[in-house]
Amino acid sequence: MNDPRREKFGSYIRDLANLMDLRDWTLIIIHEDPPNRSNIASVYIPLGQRFCNIYLSTNFLTETPENQRSTIVHELTHCHFDAARKAARLSLSKKQYKIWNITFESGIDATAVAWAKTLPLPEFPDEKKKKKKK
Ligand SMILES: [Zn+2]
Numbered sequence: 170m171n172d173p174r175r176e177k178f179g180s181y182i183r184d185l186a187n188l189m190d191l192r193d194w195t196l197i198i199i200h201e202d203p204p205n206r207s208n209i210a211s212v213y214i215p216l217g218q219r220f221c222n223i224y225l226s227t228n229f230l231t232e233t234p235e236n237q238r239s240t241i242v243h244e245l246t247h248c249h250f251d252a253a254r255k256a257a258r259l260s261l262s263k264k265q266y267k268i269w270n271i272t273f274e275s276g277i278d279a280t281a282v283a284w285a286k287t288l289p290l291p292e293f294p295d296e297k298k299k300k301k302k303k
Contacts, residue, residue: 212244214251234290243281269301
């Protein structure tokens, strides 16, 4: 069963993707924790496609709006750089790729944290109404 907390992020993620020049990408929110359970979120991009699956962990759902925004921007930034990752994975040894990936993730995250500050926070007006009623 789909978690309604993940479903509400669908249109927010679409809006961020549009603002990040990923308008022609198809984004699918997967209602499961990421395959690597230590990740708060992850993205899967098939080779050569403008399509991705985005996994949001249960822990992601309770993060601050600022962390949720930078996490989503991180995953969407991967869309822009996925060809570099695929090329590295195909051309480097397993050990070389592991080292390359540490620097790559660091660059993706630094870019995402800086970019996220210019993008809107997740806001869900129906939740605000519920809180005000209490
Ligand atoms: Zn990453």
